[in-house]
């Protein structure tokens with residue numbers, strides 16, 4: 001529960017880093033209490049559990065290579081994008097900075113966020129809590145579809161970072177290439193979700209105008225993610 005509380009606190013303060021923690025603590029506590037029911041809903045989603053694991057491990061503060069288990073990057077090393085955690089921070093804080101970087105500000109994560117933002121109404125600003133805590137940003141996206149989008153996004157963000165390390169080692173890092181591949185990594189799980197629902201599912205009534213995934217007239221799903229130019 002302590003890890004969950006810390007996770008919700010990070011998700012809230014990431015968008016407003018100057019806000020004192022005391023002010024956000026009651027909100028974080030309320031969200032943490034509600035997480036248990038949300039976890040149950042996520043595990044019940046008719047989709048392979050391996051797509052849900054990154055989020056689950058994030059909740060436990062256990063994503064290896066992303067600050068999990070309190071491990072920051074090795075001293076003096078940097079992310080392939082050039083980012084480094086603050087050398088002056090204690091190790092525990094560096095691990096949290098690394099998690100925020102991998103799942104929000106790194107090159108691949110940023111491209112994935114832009115792709116998601118592009119499919120939301122212009123008046124809606126995508127916040128870390130929308131993705132990390134699977135909070136619906138608006139009513140135009142059905143709650144369960146939003147869960148799928150977030151689980152896909154978090155999985156893709158982690159995979160994009162792995163890709164950055166291998167790309168850097170092989171050819172040097174081209175941010176534009178990473179951004180394109182990161183969006184492909186977001187598309188893959190969405191396609192997988194759409195494909196495994198069949199023509200009769202609880203999503204068959206989504207309609208053809210639903211963002212991210214839509215239902216064809218025969219009830220089967222397809223991906224409707226629009227990509228920014």
Ligand SMILES: [Zn+2]
Nearest residue numbers: 079081083106
């Ligand atoms: Zn980075």
